[in-house]
Amino acid sequence: MGEATAAVLAEVGAERQRQDARWGQQDHAPEVWLMVLAEEVGEANQAAFEHLFPRFDKHAAQRGPRSLADYRRELVQVAAVAVAAIESLDRQSGSAPS
Template sequence: MEDEGVAPALARVLADVAAEREAQDRMWGVQEFPDGSGPEFVERAEEAKRECSTAWERGRLTWRHVLTEEFFEALAEAEPDRLRAELVQTAAVAVKWIESLDRRHGGMVHRTKSGGGFTEKLVRDRIPQVIEESGRRAEFRVAGLDEYRSRLRAKLYEEAGEYVASGDPEELADVLEVVHALAAVHRLTPDGLEARRADKAQRRGGFSERIVLRLPEGP
C-alpha cells in the first residue's frame, strides 16, 4: 500500500488500518448508525481543549490529551462536512500516535480479528425457512425497531453496492425491496412513495435525458 510520496512508517500504519477495516467488514458487513454527535458535546470539547492546553503549559502533554481533544471536537459537530473534517483530524492523530509507538517500541505486528462468535445481517423474511428446508439449522432473532431502521440503512448501501459491482439489473429488485421497507418505516406505502417520486419528477424532471451539469470549480 506504500504510495509514492508516503513515508514508509506512515504507509505501514495505513496498511494496518486498511487491514483492520477489511476485517471489520468481513465480520459485520456495512454498518450504518446515527451520528449521535451535536451541540450537547460542545462543553465537553471545551473542557478537553482546556485540559490539553494546561497539560502543554505544564510540560505534561500526552497523546491522550491530544486525541481526546480531537475526539470531542468531532462529537460537538452535527453538520456533515464539519463532522467529517473533525473525524479525519481525529483519525490522523490516532495514526500519528501509532507512528510514535512504532518509533519507541519498534515494528509491532497488527493482528486483525479473524472472527469467532456470530456474524449477523438483516435478511429477507423467508430466508430462515429456506435454510431449514435445505436441511440446515437457521439461528435468528427479531430486531427491535431502532435496530431495524439502522440495519435497513446499512442494507441499502449493501444492495446498491452489489449492483454497482455487478451491473446486474436483478440487483435493482433487491434495492427496491429495501427502499419499500424503509418507506414502510416512514409509514409510506409503495403507492405513496410513487406519488412522491412522480411529484418530484413533475417539478424537477427525471434522469432520462442524460443531462450532466457542469459546475465551476471553487468553494
C-alpha cells in the first residue's frame, strides 16, 4: 500500500470515529445501510455538480462556491459509511472476513 492510500484510509478511519462518536454503534439491516450510503453518494454528487455548475447552487451566495475539497470530503464520508455497513454486517453475521 502506498503512502497516498494509507493517508486516505487514515482519513476514512478518522471519519468512522467521528460517526461513532456522533451516532454510536449502528447496526442496521442491509437495505437501510444502502439507503444511508445512497444519501451520502447523493451528497458527493451534489458537491461535484455545484462545483461544476455554480449557477445552480442556491446556497453559493451565502457560503461561496463549492470546491473540489467539498466533493472530496463527501467521498470520505461515502467510504466511511461503506466501512460502517461492512462492520455492521460482520457483527450481525458473527463472521469476519477470511
